[in-house]
Amino acid sequence: MIMRKDKYANRKYTIYGFFIFVGIIFLIRLSILQLFNNEYVFAAENNTRKDITIYPPRGLVFDRNNKLIVYNEAIFDLMIIPKEAKDINIVNFCKLIGIDTLEYQRKYKKAKKYSRRKASIFVKQLSKTQTAFLQEKLFQFPGFYVQARTLRKYPYKNAAHLLGFIGEVNSKELKNDTFYSSGDYIGKSGIEKSYEKYLRGEKGVEKLMVDVYNREKGSFHNGKYDIPAKKGYNLHLGLDVDLQTYGEELMRNKIGAIVAIEPSSGEIISMVSAPSYDPNLLVGRIRSNNYDSLLKDKHKPLLTRALNSSYPPGSTFKLVQALIAQQEGVLYPSTTYTCHNGFNYKGLHVGCHSHTPTINLEEAIKISCNAYFCNVYRSIINNHAYKNSEMGFRKWRDYTLKMGFGKKLGIDLPYERGGNIPKVEYYDKYYGKGHWNAITTISLAIGQGEILETPLQMANEAAFIANRGYYYTPHIVAQIGDSAKNNPSFTKKNYVGINSKYFDIVVNGMEKVVENGTAKLAKIDSIAVCGKTGTAQNPHGENHSVFIAFAPKDNPQIAIAVFVENSGYGGTWAAPIASLMIEKYLKGYIPKNRKWLEKRMLEGNLIPEDER
Amino acid sequence: MRDRRLAWRDLDWVIISIYLLLVFFGWLNIYSAVYNPSNHAIFDFSQRYGKQMIWIAASIVIALIIIIIAPKFFSQFSYAIYGFHILSLILVLLFGKEVAGSKSWFQIGSFAIQPAEFVKYATSLALAQYLSNLDVKVGNLKATIIAGVIIILPAFLILLQNDTGSALVYVSFIFVLYRRGLSGNIFVIGLIFAFLAVLTLLLQSLTYKLILLGVILLIISLSYLFMKKNLSNVLKLFGIFAIIVAFVFSVDLGFSKLQPHQQVRIKVLLNLKQDLRGAGYNVYQSKIAIGSGSISGKGFLNGTQTKFNFVPEQSTDFIFCTVGEEWGFIGSSLVVILFVILLIRIIYVAERQRSIFSQIYGYGVASVLFFHFTINIGMVLGILPVIGIPLPFFSYGGSSLWAFTILLFIFIRQDAERMKLL
CATH class of the missing domain: 3.40.710.10 (DD-peptidase/beta-lactamase superfamily)
Structure with missing residues (x-):
């Protein structure tokens, strides 16, 4: 068992060489990844950041005697991000929102066609009670969330032509103005249209962190980078x-x-x-039904x-x-x-x-x-x-x-x-x-x-x-x-x-x-x-x-x-x-x-x- | 022989210190990888960091026991130990529990153990025992075959468990054989064939392969110009070329025999396939984690990639991501340097042994650790294909930590005896 003269003793240097070689390769690789590349820093932020759009309330409208003639009422849209809506128990989900699975597939396809990553409306304009009920269960269905929006209300029931109305943006409007995303509302006629830029306000962004399952994990840097929404301008009309x-x-x-x-x-x-x-x-x-019948009226109320x-x-x-x-x-x-x-x-x-x-x-x-x-x-x-x-x-x-x-x-x-x-x-x-x-x-x-x-x-x-x-x-x-x-x-x-x-x-x-x-x-x-x-x-x-x-x-x-x-x-x-x-x-x-x-x-x- | 009691100062404290540092730093990173802000008691044994703490405590006990045991025990019973562990591999094939497609675990109650992890030290022991025989010379055929069987038998059994990564570890014993006299050409040949294999996979069309073979034929023909012009050299070169042709055409065949996920991993690595959502996902997310750590890292417990589960297997095979993300270049290069120092120290210590057995065993330890270190960090850094083997002392897992502890401390114990042997 005692060692004899070892003619291979010098081979230890080759082995040292291997160790050091691999170590150096790793250090070079680490410095490429960590010191000379910003790409991964952004990629990590992208991974974990989720921007939630905060919709500003639309501007109110007053008449010449300061009577409120247009105000907002909150409604809620059920939104879907198709990319994230995986492993959904479709049967349960359909039961919850009261549609059949065929309807689900149709809506899902439509949303996917618009964008896999961007949100689009799945079910429009839920009432407050529906929303409250839904929100409790929604955690089971990733990729779905409820988005609050505002609808217009007209207490005086008149001046329809000049007040105009708002409606969902169409594809042309989406293309022309990057302010909007699918499902947003835009003035379609009357002052709602001509003063759209003033009424709409500025959207805010709430930056959240999410994990790999897109579960929210709190605010990003304690909200330091959040942008608050800015309410739309109120309009004061000469109208009595x-x-x-x-x-x-x-x-x-x-x-x-x-x-x-x-x-x-x-x-x-x-x-x-x-x-x-x-x-x-x-x-x-009720809008689209009413719009159709108003459109068909031979005295052209529109x-x-x-x-x-x-x-x-x-x-x-x-x-x-x-x-x-x-x-x-x-x-x-x-x-x-x-x-x-x-x-x-x-x-x-x-x-x-x-x-x-x-x-x-x-x-x-x-x-x-x-x-x-x-x-x-x-x-x-x-x-x-x-x-x-x-x-x-x-x-x-x-x-x-x-x-x-x-x-x-x-x-x-x-x-x-x-x-x-x-x-x-x-x-x-x-x-x-x-x-x-x-x-x-x-x-x-x-x-x-x-x-x-x-x-x-x-x-x-x-x-x-x-x-x-x-x-x-x-x-x-x-x-x-x-x-x-x-x-x-x-x-x-x-x-x-x-x-x-x-x-x-x-x-x-x-x-x-x-x-x-x-x-x-x-x-x-x-x-x-x-x-x-x-x-x-x-x-x-x-x-x-x-x-x-x-x-x-x-x-x-x-x-x-x-x-x-x-x-x-x-x-x-x-x-x-x-x-x-x-x-x-x-x-x-x-x-x-x-x-x-x-x-x-x-x-x-x-x-x-x-x-x- | 002088009779001398074991003294604490005979232990190699450099190796032990690095061991303790790695284990401690590993635990910190496991804690961070599993960290949950709402529940983070250190002694929560339902969490991985809690369990790992138990494994670490047990490892220290194991290390102490090994130090207390007479060192001769391991050299005398090396074949028995080897046999025992080979048996455990056979038993796990028969009675083991299948986890993630690999039948490599014994389940005893809530406790699971992976016998393959322990075979590495047993193989090192048996190999050291065999090669330290005075009449065994690695150069001759019989010795090479027997040493080869000692190495390949466990690898084969592990392959049967469907655990390719752990089986590949046994390739590392080439270093031991090399140190004992195996021709260095083995590395050159190995490199040439690895290079050929990669090239063949990259050149997917037949035309390109024929061009490649043409180039090789040209090189071989040119090299004949510098050789003695005789028939035997012509035949030699012809033989080499025939082997290369056979190899080139069998690479695709061999590749197609791999399991689909392994094929994809190799294709992703060779950039033949962009698949950031599928097989490339782990590595991409791992690179993001490390890259986003920049110089000094995001800070302990502040890694978003690992904490929010973007990196899979983050406490086991991908633990190095957490280091990269939270401790940055400073922390991750420190880990790399610590490993290199540890490996060099082990070789240094092995070389000072007077017992050939201890020296060879030391080389076995270094080879196994080196292989794990290279493959694991190479995978995490995206320069080697994804092969699921743990980072020694670092990754979560009782079996691997204990096995590496046993592997290392047997060597430390042998080393402590070096003064007595005279």
Whole structure:
């Protein structure tokens, strides 16, 4: 057993060499992994971090008297992350949420198609009790969680068109704005859409740590890196919700629109599109059913007629002619024209009703004489200051555009229409260049023919006349947030290009219209209402009636346009409705001696009998 | 022979200190890997760290007993001990309990023991006993075959248990044979064939394999230019080439005979397969754990990868991840360095033995520890395929800790005798 001379003794060095070699390889490998590589640090964080989105409450909406008209109600969505939803006892789970396994597979596939890693909605809008019950059991089903969201509630059940509604983001919206993820809500119409960026607030993030089974293991760095959610801005509207309610009642069983503007600010006090609907119908689970039936309704309750329908303005446009002609120096208050039951020129006849044959401007406005304004229009177009009638027409058109006709006014609501003021090119194409003149286009004189206006533009006409020469762009939202003073987009005066002195005679004429002209029913005790009736010819049935007005005559508080389809003369329906709105707004009540009128308006059913 | 009582100072305290350090640090990391903030009493024996504490206490008792036992016991009864453990391997095949596909455990009540772990020291003893015979020379055929049988028999039985990792450990005894005179070419040949095997697996199409063989043929033909030009050399080279051709084509066959999970592990390692969710998952998560530790680590009990169970087998085979994640480069390189020092110290101590038996046994100890160390940390670092064998003294588990303790302390006890033998 005693050792002999060992000829292999040096081999121990080879063995040392192996040990040291492996040790060095390991140290190199360790330094590559730990010292010269950040990738694994991030990978470890990714592994264990789970970001929970905290949804901010959407901004609230108040009316001009600080009444809350839109608020939030919490609902809960059951969310799924398909990647994590493994080893689910499907039968038990389906029992818990009350669906069958087929439905489960369908929903699971849909969610997986959207994203394996990102959450999508599995069951929408659970009630509070359902949620409480579910949340106790949910730990058994990895990959599922409950996400709180907010639904909108409308205590006044009106102003649906301008408030708009919110709905789940669609794929296009998802693509356009990284703010949203599947299942989020976004404003789809009304101010919900146009003020989406203010209302939605900022999402927060709560950073949690999770283990390999995605079980939560407490907050990441004690919440040091959490981002709190930021509540959306509240909106304060110029809308008077009580007046809005009243307007919607007055327009019951009628088709048309009311737009009331505060001339001194451009704030919309009321905007009724009739028929309307309860905005609560388009909230939550009931939404899609209700939306479908509203969509199918032949009277189109979803249509915002105040912005989206354009009508011929009829005689209300005579005021515009009077203003332009005066500014152009072709018309004076004393100018008289003679009317013998209408305007006649070389076989062309524009009819008029019977009245004193020779009248001045004020009387012409009061009785809405067609012949007078045909002559006024002709004098504008044939103005000797210009080379030809095309130039005169161009000048005339420029005025109308400055007044806000023939183009979008730029209200803070989506889908506004601009109406129509025909272009020179249009007539050139229709008649040939140089083959048309004032007479060919004479129907423009009395607001017929190609002219189209939205009810909003009609109300805006009343507003710039009330202001004697300028208007603020009409807008719904007076103030964004609770501290800001004004909606900064709408503080600029838009001058219409007419000297304010030319308004006096027009305003006087409008006052006469109500005092003893075409709109005597619009008269209000102790308030000077200035108005103008109009009738838009309707080839399909009874004419549409329109009335624009403002009041009081001095320091006007409200400018209004009322448009009622199929109601005959402007004086019969539109004018009384406008006056009731004005009286309600300025006095706060309707006096006894006008209750009969209110009753007649409320009860009137002007939907054509064959369509009811 | 001088009669001298065993003195404490005769024990090699360098080895013992490193042993205690590794065991203690191992326990800390097991504690951290299983750590649960709501329940972390150190003496909770339902938890792995609690159990490991019992195993550690028992190991110290075992170590003391070994030191008390007369050292001759092990050399005299080495074959009997070997036979006893071979029997235990046969019995476990018949009566063992199957755990995770391997039939390698004896279950006695709530207590399970893995006999394969203990066969390593028994094989080292038997090999040392056989090779220390004066008339045995590793060079000659008979001795090589007998030594080979001593080594391969337990490996074969363990392979039957379906525990490939533990069976592979016996490859490590090549170091012992090498030290006793086995040609060093064995390593060169081994390396060449390992290289060929990897290359063959990487070059999956037949065309590439033929190109590879063509290149080899060219090299062999060129080497003939530097040899004596005679028939026997031509035949030799031809024989070598024939073996290589046979090998290249049998690698795929051999590979296909491996179990599917083993095939996948090798493919993942060779980057033939990206599979971060499946077989590559363990290694990927293990690399993340270690990599995210950076220089100084996340701190004791602060590892997220290990604490939140992203790394599987974190208290057993993947325990080194916890070290990497919580103690960073400083801690993990310290462990590597401690192991290398331990191995070198064992060889150093073996070389100072006057008894050939003790020296050979020492080489056996170093070889087994070296193999475990290399394969385990190589696997955790993602440079070797996943082969489930524990990190000595570190990984959770009673059987392996006791077996390594016995392995090491028999050597320490033998070493303490070196002064008496004169």
